[in-house]
Amino acid sequence: MAAKKILFLTGDFAEDYETMVPFQALQMVGHVVHAVCPGKQPGDTIKTAIHDFEGDQTYTEKPGHRFTINAAFDGVDTASYDGLMIAGGRAPEYLRLNPRVIEIVQQMAAAGKPIAAVCHGAQLLTAADVIRGKRISAYPACAPEVRQAGAEYADIPVDQAVTDGQFVTAPAWPAHPAWLGQFLQRLGTEIKL
Numbered sequence: 001m002a003a004k005k006i007l008f009l010t011g012d013f014a015e016d017y018e019t020m021v022p023f024q025a026l027q028m029v030g031h032v033v034h035a036v037c038p039g040k041q042p043g044d045t046i047k048t049a050i051h052d053f054e055g056d057q058t059y060t061e062k063p064g065h066r067f068t069i070n071a072a073f074d075g076v077d078t079a080s081y082d083g084l085m086i087a088g089g090r091a092p093e094y095l096r097l098n099p100r101v102i103e104i105v106q107q108m109a110a111a112g113k114p115i116a117a118v119c120h121g122a123q124l125l126t127a128a129d130v131i132r133g134k135r136i137s138a139y140p141a142c143a144p145e146v147r148q149a150g151a152e153y154a155d156i157p158v159d160q161a162v163t164d165g166q167f168v169t170a171p172a173w174p175a176h177p178a179w180l181g182q183f184l185q186r187l188g189t190e191i192k193l
């Protein structure tokens with residue numbers, strides 16, 4: 001299997017598991033992963049947040065880890081990447097305000113490249129207006145945005161994921177096995193044990 005090159009969009013207060021786990025898992029199977037964030041350079045860190053489901057009406061939030069950015073956001077050439085991954089958490093709510101972030105999502109979508117978004121990562125897909133007519137999952141609080149963007153909101157269990165064309169989406173980090181597995185399939189990754 002040839003290694004794929006993945007662009008990974010994240011930012012301050014992205015969900016910890018939705019940043020650390022996919023970043024490491026994709027590298028574990030041999031892919032090259034470039035984690036980028038507007039305003040950050042390689043070696044800079046972002047703060048993550050741990051979101052948990054503890055019986056409240058919404059998730060709780062606690063301080064996470066510092067995650068090191070390993071590539072420069074400025075000068076990202078989407079043509080050089082095989083896929084795009086978008087972390088969830090609070091980062092997408094401000095990342096979607098950056099015109100270059102939106103342009104990156106639009107370019108990857110227009111090129112038909114696999115795009116994985118988890119939790120609030122769907123906010124970048126809705127802001128980029130690239131999911132019309134698609135079945136998209138996200139954290140349930142993002143369902144109105146998904147519908148407003150012309151997509152069908154996939155109301156699936158928190159540990160499941162859905163693939164529609166190039167888009168692989170999931171409601172939250174408990175879906176990592178399904179979400180990452182489906183993204184790897186879209187990338188054409190073969191794992192032999």
